[in-house]
Amino acid sequence: MIRILTLVVLLAVSVYGGQKCWDRKENRNIRDLVRKVSCMEPRKTLVPLPVPKGFDRVYPSVVEVPRCAGQMCIQLDQECVATETKNMTITVEAHRLNSLMEHECVDISVQEDVMCGCNCERSQESCGINKVFNRNFCRCECKQGLKNECKNKMVENPGLFMWDETSCTCPCNNQHVKCGDGQVFVHETCECRYVMES
Incomplete structure (x- = not known):
């Protein structure tokens, strides 16, 4: 019951500039609606x-x-x-x-x-390899350490990498680089390398 009342308060009050979004009658209507669909x-x-x-x-x-x-x-x-x-x-x-x-x-x-x-x-199986299942919040979250590893890569290679919260990966900042003749784009380093080199 407390959780439902909390939701009602969250729905009914906006703290933008200390003003309420709805008048008393509208608040009552929202409370009734939340009760009906809970x-x-x-x-x-x-x-x-x-x-x-x-x-x-x-x-x-x-x-x-x-x-x-x-x-x-x-x-x-x-x-x-x-x-x-x-x-x-x-x-x-x-x-x-x-x-x-x-x-x-x-x-x-x-x-x-x-x-x-x-x-x-949801379960751990639905999370994928880079995420762990948090049962308390019923969601998949990035494995600890992945974001810090990516931050280190970003510091060492400014502008080359970025953190992707959705996939919990550290992809290249610009994956559409056109490489020269005899070169391929290497995702691990986010650079063009000659085929023999890579």
Whole structure:
């Protein structure tokens, strides 16, 4: 509850020049909106029904089912998922679009979300070789030391290298250098070298 209130305060107040962005009524509307979309309990959602094998369509084609999807988590990298589910059975009219226009009653099983929770879907495997997974913040972060190594390269070779926070690498500052005849661009040194030299 405290985390939700914190988010409400963050959304409702801007500290730019000490002024608030919204008046009292607008603040109340924002608070109500945040309460409605916060990941707390499943809410009714229209879900399309699958068409059973051997049929062309079902009626009704959608049904209202309690679902967690589409709700908001405090941490941006997390998503609202079902922590507990159960199957519900719905009877529909299944139609065959042939000359006889046959139809029959068919039971379809649909998942109903019982409880919601914010969950981190990421893992170390999703991070790549230059990053480590921080479970507390549900995000991939650059391995320690990589940025300092890059800074050292930048000091030793001014203008040649730059730090890329997205990939946690130290690529060349200008990778589109045109090398002379018999030369190739060497990414490790960010210079043109003669083929025999490299």
